[in-house]
Amino acid sequence: MKVLDRRYEMMPRDELEQLQLERLQALLARLKRNVRRYRELLGDTRIESLADIARLPCTTPENLAEAFPYGMFALPLREVVRLHPALGFRGTPLVTGYTRTDLAQWGRLVARQLVASGVTANDVVQVCLGSGVYRGASGYVMGAETVEASVIAEEPFHIDSQLAMLQSYRPTMLVTTPDNARELMKTLQHRRIDPPSLHLRTVLLSRPVSRETRQALEAGLLVAVRCNCGVDEILDSGFCVECDAGHFHVNEDQFLVEVQDGELGVTTLLREAVPLLRYRTRIAATLRREKCPCGRTGAILEPGPRLDGRLRVRESPLYECQIAEVLAQTRAAGHRFHVEVAERHVIIAIEMSSALFSDVMWMLTDLQNEIQNEFKTRLGLDTDIRLITPRDAG
């Protein structure tokens, strides 16, 4: 059962593809009318079948950065009811806008995930994602309201207040980040709190995790773990529905997805304020269109690594090129480095030249401090700087 929009989520493929074609044609007309960039690129291009999409121009993260703030908007600001600032390509600012219809659709798409995870009007859903850095939070609030569950959107400041909320409000679902879920699990273990004394049944994580992490959280919190899988610049929640079989089904009635050279491309079919054509997500992915025991027909997405060196530090994006730019301001400029993201900071191992290594030890400490300060000042980033001897090539 557990399917909210049976008509769309389980639509036979031929009907779904016909719907996508009609929505794509309508989208092209809107883009030509309202967005100068697309008007110039599209000219009088028409499409007769979905395969014709290969003839349409792509949109890149660089295009979004160039068009900042409102160059990609298809509607005047008076029709836009919400703006979500975010960090885009290389940490440049990015903004997405939503009309009232966009917001309603977003809520509906997230509600599909909540229903697939077993949420009903009888549930209490707590959304705890660290708003500010993660704009998916409002999607979950709207989604829970769509399902008519009771939603708590208060962000506790500290694990103690989080625990107090779980104990007094008794949410049955917690929507949170993998880091927060891990911290909660460790706290319960450390304080010997029995997980069933909370009333949680499901934890919905803001992004996919490894099978091991999922199993550890399920065993440690005694809950079912579900994952969200989104594309930050387009829709960080509500892009896919994870079903009982653990497959991410793309909501293909609203997003046309393709894989070009191993990279996920997305066209937003219904988005009004900022529709995007063939957006190159810089995410490696494979798509499978096959029967799933859950009955959903949307393509199954298997997300792979980022292709643009983008890392995630405490839920905020960080690009390797940003690290190189900061290092360029220090005496370690031009040296090779290796990055590892820890829970609350970033470990940067810099391969030192023999010239720099010949300095006495206090000089090296001095250099580490200089680099650490540079990262704190420029990116607000806590780093652990390690100076290492050059690794063998490869």
Ligand SMILES: [Zn+2]
């Ligand atoms: Zn499925």
